[in-house]
Amino acid sequence: NKSKLWRLHQMKENNKRKEMEEKTRRAKLAKEKAEQEKLERQKKKKQLIDINKEGDETGVMDNLLEALQSGAAFRDRRKRIPRNQGKNQFYRILGALLICTYEAAIPSILSLYL
Numbered sequence: 001n002k003s004k005l006w007r008l009h010q011m012k013e014n015n016k017r018k019e020m021e022e023k024t025r026r027a028k029l030a031k032e033k034a035e036q037e038k039l040e041r042q043k044k045k046k047q048l049i050d051i052n053k054e055g056d057e058t059g060v061m062d063n064l065l066e067a068l069q070s071g072a073a074f075r076d077r078r079k080r081i082p083r084n085q086g087k088n089q090f091y092r093i094l095g096a097l098l099i100c101t102y103e104a105a106i107p108s109i110l111s112l113y114l
Contacts, residue, residue: 048063
């Protein structure tokens with residue numbers, strides 16, 4: 001009985017250890033991939049700067065078109081800050097309350113004038 005429990009415990013520990021190793025391996029691969037992509041982006045940027053420094057106009061349009069097609073030309077834009085949704089919701093609720101109030105008051109107002 002104890003040996004069975006001990007084996008189950010060891011199997012669980014081994015599975016946890018394997019999962020942690022796999023997780024660290026995937027994290028390491030993701031980090032290496034991100035670093036490689038960063039280096040490639042820096043290399044492309046440096047090539048563009050070198051082309052501009054040399055004054056060589058050939059390939060500039062090709063690089064610009066490539067940047068537009070890949071979306072690299074739009075990558076550095078800042079994200080818009082979302083508007084305050086709480087304030088908008090308050091005015092929406094207030095408007096709905098006013099509409100309900102006026103709809104309820106219209107028959108009584110009409111009865112005064114009719």
